[in-house]
Amino acid sequence: xxxxxxxxxxxxxxxxxxxxxxxxxxxxxxxxxxxxxxxxxxxxxxxxxxxxxxxxxxxxxxxxxxxxxxxxxxxxxxxxxxxxxxxxxxxxxxxxxxxxxxxxxxxxxxxxxxxxxxxxxxxxxxxxxxxxxxxxxxxxxxxxxxxxxxxxxxxxxxxxxxxxxxxxxxxxxxxxxxxxxxxxx
Amino acid sequence: xxxxxxxxxxxxxxxxxxxxxxxxxxxxxxxxxxxxxxxxxxxxxxxxxxxxxxxxxxxxxxxxxxxxxxxxxxxxxxxxxxxxxxxxxxxxxxxxxxxxxxxxxxxxxxxxxxxxxxxxxxxxxxxxxxxxxxxxxxxxxxxxxxxxxxxxxxxxxxxxxxxxxxxxxxxxxxxxxxxxxxxxxxxxxxxxxxxxxxxxxxxxxxxxxxxxxxxxxxxxxxxxxxxxxxxxxxxxxxxxxxxxxxxxxxxxxxxxxxxxxxxxxxxxxxxxxxxxxxxxxxxxxxxxxxxxxxxxxxx
Numbered sequence: 001x002x003x004x005x006x007x008x009x010x011x012x013x014x015x016x017x018x019x020x021x022x023x024x025x026x027x028x029x030x031x032x033x034x035x036x037x038x039x040x041x042x043x044x045x046x047x048x049x050x051x052x053x054x055x056x057x058x059x060x061x062x063x064x065x066x067x068x069x070x071x072x073x074x075x076x077x078x079x080x081x082x083x084x085x086x087x088x089x090x091x092x093x094x095x096x097x098x099x100x101x102x103x104x105x106x107x108x109x110x111x112x113x114x115x116x117x118x119x120x121x122x123x124x125x126x127x128x129x130x131x132x133x134x135x136x137x138x139x140x141x142x143x144x145x146x147x148x149x150x151x152x153x154x155x156x157x158x159x160x161x162x163x164x165x166x167x168x169x170x171x172x173x174x175x176x177x178x179x180x181x182x183x184x185x
Numbered sequence: 186x187x188x189x190x191x192x193x194x195x196x197x198x199x200x201x202x203x204x205x206x207x208x209x210x211x212x213x214x215x216x217x218x219x220x221x222x223x224x225x226x227x228x229x230x231x232x233x234x235x236x237x238x239x240x241x242x243x244x245x246x247x248x249x250x251x252x253x254x255x256x257x258x259x260x261x262x263x264x265x266x267x268x269x270x271x272x273x274x275x276x277x278x279x280x281x282x283x284x285x286x287x288x289x290x291x292x293x294x295x296x297x298x299x300x301x302x303x304x305x306x307x308x309x310x311x312x313x314x315x316x317x318x319x320x321x322x323x324x325x326x327x328x329x330x331x332x333x334x335x336x337x338x339x340x341x342x343x344x345x346x347x348x349x350x351x352x353x354x355x356x357x358x359x360x361x362x363x364x365x366x367x368x369x370x371x372x373x374x375x376x377x378x379x380x381x382x383x384x385x386x387x388x389x390x391x392x393x394x395x396x397x398x399x400x401x402x403x404x405x406x407x408x409x410x411x412x413x414x415x416x417x418x419x420x421x422x423x424x425x426x427x428x429x430x431x432x433x434x435x436x437x438x439x440x441x442x443x444x445x446x447x448x449x450x451x452x453x454x455x456x457x458x459x460x461x462x463x464x465x466x467x468x469x470x471x472x473x474x475x476x477x478x479x480x481x482x483x484x
Contacts (some may be wrong), residue, residue, distance in 0.1 A: 039235065042314050043242050046250060048443060051318050075202045082210065086217075086224075087231050090318035093217030093224045097210035105203055141320050144218060149366070150387060153319045 029180040030072040034061035056161040058085045059133050060168045062100050063126055066107035068176050078104045092144035099133045127162050134158035229354035236327050236357045239313040305451040312445045322365040326358045334358045340448045345422040345439030347448050364391055375407040383436055390435040402426040402434040418453045
């Protein structure tokens with residue numbers, strides 16, 4: 001993490017213990033935030049189809065942070081979030097992991113172009129990702145459960161994922177420039 | 186970073202992480218398929234560790250919901266009062282009929298030297314979270330440490346059948362609902378006494394299948410469990426027959442499956458047989474996960 005601070009030239013204050021802790025906390029913010037949001041999705045609020053929120057949140061978070069701060073969302077962290085998604089979402093093991101890793105890979109490829117664009121373009125790109133993720137999850141779930149599942153929940157999942165992204169992104173864009181920025185430590 | 190690597194080596198390694206992890210995710214799928222108990226155990230361990238948080242949150246949430254329900258209840262107090270009075274009248278009539286029938290039933294049973302059914306023991310548990318995800322219908326119950334709940338026990342809410350316990354952790358139990366895709370329940374149509382199978386579809390109403398020829402399930406007919414295959418005791422209320430728009434007989438469950446808050450888990454002493462049969466969810470599972478120990482210290 002000290003490497004990350006020193007990547008840009010300039011005069012900086014001495015990296016004292018507190019400053020390092022601060023930088024680490026800022027670096028860990030995206031992953032921690034994602035996991036806390038995922039756990040929150042499981043709280044019994046009593047909405048219909050609340051189970052759809054969990055994959056939606058995971059995909060939206062991983063997409064956002066892989067795009068705007070990949071240093072804080074490296075592949076191993078995505079892997080761990082994926083395992084959590086599979087366990088908490090009662091999906092066959094590995095399905096969420098694969099979906100999230102592919103999302104991460106797409107975000108890394110597209111970030112040079114997308115980070116320069118406005119919010120709407122990023123969101124539109126995420127529509128494609130969400131539809132692909134829902135389709136992949138559905139296909140793998142069918143294959144691993146050995147039965148044809150109704151495609152309705154997959155369509156609904158794609159819609160929820162697309163719909164939840166702005167709500168998550170508005171908060172994260174603020175966090176991205178403040179609490180999640182290690183350079184401000 | 187203790188390991189000092191040259192910058193190109195580090196870059197190459199960073200590029201390799203993603204493909205390696207993607208390959209690992211396929212490995213995870215194979216592992217999950219090869220050892221279904223592993224995922225199940227991990228899930229229950231995770232649920233056990235998260236259950237106290239859910240219990241802590243679900244208390245205030247429940248209060249909040251009841252306050253909201255009270256507030257909306259105040260608005261239509263008069264209409265509700267009128268409705269309840271009318272319902273009370275009907276119920277009073279039914280009560281007198283039920284009492285008369287019960288007395289008659291007791292008398293007939295006494296004449297026949299009828300062996301009474303054993304009274305099942307039960308525990309009451311709070312539903313703390315959804316445990317089904319997108320492609321299954323199940324709920325997680327907080328049963329507290331030292332519970333005697335075992336796999337195959339039957340969950341009912343105040344109105345009717347909810348499902349069966351499929352996984353048990355240290356503090357939690359997972360109940361597969363009757364609406365789940367993997368749920369198959371032998372039922373009896375109360376009017377015609379015909380047997381059928383109730384098949385879950387993940388939708389709100391499970392479907393009826395395999396009823397005998399010559400008998401059609403009638404709209405509004407009550408559906409109860411059948412003791413066939415010894416998975417369930419006979420005559421637990423499930424719901425009523427309802428024909429869907431495409432003319433398929435479905436069962437409208439009595440239990441409020443989308444708003445479950447408290448369920449009772451009954452031990453009818455049937456789960457020892459249940460372990461031998463194929464497990465109700467995910468198809469293949471060994472019987473190592475379930476121990477047919479009798480639940481001690483229940484009410």
